[in-house]
């Protein structure tokens with residue numbers, strides 16, 4: 632269900648059906664919880680079963696979102712990236728080397744080499760996100776269900792729209 636965001640002011644209109652469907656229409660108080668890229672309006676006062684129901688709903692929503700992303704990435708047919716994914720590790724260099732190279736200490740790094748060159752070049756990545764930023768629970772689900780990690784990383788690096796219309 633989509634909620635209309637009014638562009639004329641900074642308010643969000645929540646349709647009555649949404650309030651009814653979520654059973655918060657007659658609630659005495661409402662609480663707003665923010666999460667990154669979203670928020671939840673929930674009853675400010677709940678009994679145990681109401682609390683369990685909202686926790687279950689959020690868990691289901693979380694699973695739906697991950698399943699959606701998995702569907703976008705698709706199944707892996709044993710690509711070389713996924714079969715070697717466990718071997719990939721974070722590149723760690725001493726701070727003084729980074730400072731000397733003019734690379735911020737917290738910068739995301741990437742490395743490349745040419746076969747048998749005896750040389751590895753480490754540079755500051757020009758992308759914001761890659762697999763190193765993905766929480767372990769997402770990686771675990773993707774690995775268990777055979778979703779292509781390379782596809783996920785490509786979507787992360789290119790910052791592709793994976794949900795909704797662009």
Ligand SMILES: [Zn+2]
Nearest residue numbers: 707710713779
């Ligand atoms: Zn793959």
